[in-house]
Amino acid sequence: MIRRTTSTAALRRVLRLSRENNNPKQRHLSTAAAAADTNFPSYLLESPTTEITQFPSGLRVASETMLGANTATVGVWIDAGSRYETIHNNGAAHFLEHMAFKGTPKRTQYNLEVEIENMGGHLNAYTSREQTVYFAKVFKNQVPRAMDILADILLRSRLDPAAVERERDVILREMKEVNKQNEELVLDHLHATAFDGSGLGRTILGLEQNIRTLTRDDLREYIDTHYLAKNMVIAGAGAVDHSHLCELADYYFGNLKSELNEEQKNSDAVCLDTGKFVGGDVRIHFNSDPIASFALAYEGASWTSEYAYPLMILQTIIGSFDRAVGKNPTSQLCYDVAANELANSISTFNTCYKDTGLFGLYAVAEREKVSALAECITKNIAQLVYHINEEDVERAKIALKATMLMGLDGNTNVCEDIGRQLLTYGRRITPVEIFQRIEEMTVDDVKAAANKVFYDKDHAMAAVGGIEGMPSYEWLRNNSF
Numbered sequence: 001m002i003r004r005t006t007s008t009a010a011l012r013r014v015l016r017l018s019r020e021n022n023n024p025k026q027r028h029l030s031t032a033a034a035a036a037d038t039n040f041p042s043y044l045l046e047s048p049t050t051e052i053t054q055f056p057s058g059l060r061v062a063s064e065t066m067l068g069a070n071t072a073t074v075g076v077w078i079d080a081g082s083r084y085e086t087i088h089n090n091g092a093a094h095f096l097e098h099m100a101f102k103g104t105p106k107r108t109q110y111n112l113e114v115e116i117e118n119m120g121g122h123l124n125a126y127t128s129r130e131q132t133v134y135f136a137k138v139f140k141n142q143v144p145r146a147m148d149i150l151a152d153i154l155l156r157s158r159l160d161p162a163a164v165e166r167e168r169d170v171i172l173r174e175m176k177e178v179n180k181q182n183e184e185l186v187l188d189h190l191h192a193t194a195f196d197g198s199g200l201g202r203t204i205l206g207l208e209q210n211i212r213t214l215t216r217d218d219l220r221e222y223i224d225t226h227y228l229a230k231n232m233v234i235a236g237a238g239a240v241d242h243s244h245l246c247e248l249a250d251y252y253f254g255n256l257k258s259e260l261n262e263e264q265k266n267s268d269a270v271c272l273d274t275g276k277f278v279g280g281d282v283r284i285h286f287n288s289d290p291i292a293s294f295a296l297a298y299e300g301a302s303w304t305s306e307y308a309y310p311l312m313i314l315q316t317i318i319g320s321f322d323r324a325v326g327k328n329p330t331s332q333l334c335y336d337v338a339a340n341e342l343a344n345s346i347s348t349f350n351t352c353y354k355d356t357g358l359f360g361l362y363a364v365a366e367r368e369k370v371s372a373l374a375e376c377i378t379k380n381i382a383q384l385v386y387h388i389n390e391e392d393v394e395r396a397k398i399a400l401k402a403t404m405l406m407g408l409d410g411n412t413n414v415c416e417d418i419g420r421q422l423l424t425y426g427r428r429i430t431p432v433e434i435f436q437r438i439e440e441m442t443v444d445d446v447k448a449a450a451n452k453v454f455y456d457k458d459h460a461m462a463a464v465g466g467i468e469g470m471p472s473y474e475w476l477r478n479n480s481f
Contacts, residue, residue, distance in 0.1 A: 065241065065242065073414075076150055082206070119139070121138035186462045235416075279460045284467075294470065303354060303424040354424065378480060
């Protein structure tokens with residue numbers, strides 16, 4: 001086993017050496033702020049240690065012990081989501097999320113529900129485009145039992161054919177409800193057109209035809225080809241002991257295979273393509289809808305891109321506006337939208353994936369104001385390359401730090417952070433390191449990111465509702481500079 005510890009003293013040495021040996025030739029972005037003050041508050045420097053152990057199979061165990069905690073969150077983060085599905089089994093990861101709670105040879109569905117209830121615990125799961133997650137929050141003395149339950153539902157789900165048939169209707173009803181939510185509908189169509197032809201373009205719920213036809217064997221094949229040791233991270237936070245968690249992980253997950261055989265690699269169950277942004281335009285016009293919802297997006301940055309942090313700053317600078325909350329604009333774009341009452345709401349999103357990303361804006365407006373709103377958005381984002389100033393960047397840095405810290409309140413959030421970072425970065429980035437990276441960002445860095453992402457660049461757009469006033473793709477493209 002390989003064991004690593006992220007300690008405060010080690011991190012200080014890394015930061016010091018980074019500043020002493022900083023070579024601007026090795027960075028594409030400005031490093032003028034690399035010598036910024038790193039005397040961070042004690043609550044950052046003294047934050048708990050994250051311990052990481054890797055087994056020979058590739059399975060990783062990572063945990064953060066919080067002194068005085070009486071509860072713990074433990075879970076399994078799997079490098080498997082809808083982007084790794086094929087057109088034949090798209091929807092399998094989400095289908096399995098439903099089936100995991102329907103019973104195992106050891107526990108019936110009823111027994112599982114009663115056991116969790118009697119423990120005073122919470123068991124949950126979710127599926128995204130890149131990850132599948134199962135986690136439990138329990139009292140500290142129930143961590144071994146929680147690990148037993150997680151392994152049982154993940155690796156030994158009964159997948160009873162009758163339960164599979166019943167769950168089809170549940171997922172189809174869920175799909176209908178999701179499609180009634182314009183934001184969900186727009187963002188699904190946005191991914192489909194932005195990443196047309198690759199796994200990232202597929203929806204999490206899957207194709208309706210697949211939901212109707214996926215079999216028990218299809219779901220079992222998905223488990224066998226995606227739930228590999230090297231794709232899994234066992235994460236824990238709160239009242240957990242790392243050595244004990246490693247013992248539990250070895251006991252319950254130690255027999256997982258690490259690699260696919262040649263037949264599995266070439267099967268219809270596995271998609272290993274890269275996310276390629278192609279842009280595009282999809283419009284769904286409803287004559288009776290007085291409201292238009294649309295998303296305009298550009299190719300963003302991957303988790304490990306040099307532009308990842310500048311784009312976080314840029315997202316914060318652009319901000320959001322909601323008429324229901326009041327006219328409190330956070331940027332020139334939001335000010336123009338608020339002052340001219342162009343939209344009910346507008347928000348900026350910055351979605352990172354392993355090899356690409358999406359950066360854009362989602363807006364809701366009355367149908368007669370769509371044209372003016374689209375023109376306002378394109379004009380403002382094209383000018384960002386020139387109009388970002390020091391005050392904007394410093395204000396965004398403070399807001400971004402606050403958002404990051406608030407996102408780490410509670411051991412469930414910390415556990416989520418650990419699991420996600422191990423899958424995306426291969427390590428845990430501590431809060432103090434994140435603060436350091438944010439502090440290093442300069443105006444030139446953010447301008448370079450804006451220029452890279454949307455100055456004279458192709459875009460993707462998805463629009464639903466009363467959108468007859470939306471300018472053409474060509475007009476939006478020609479006004480991107």
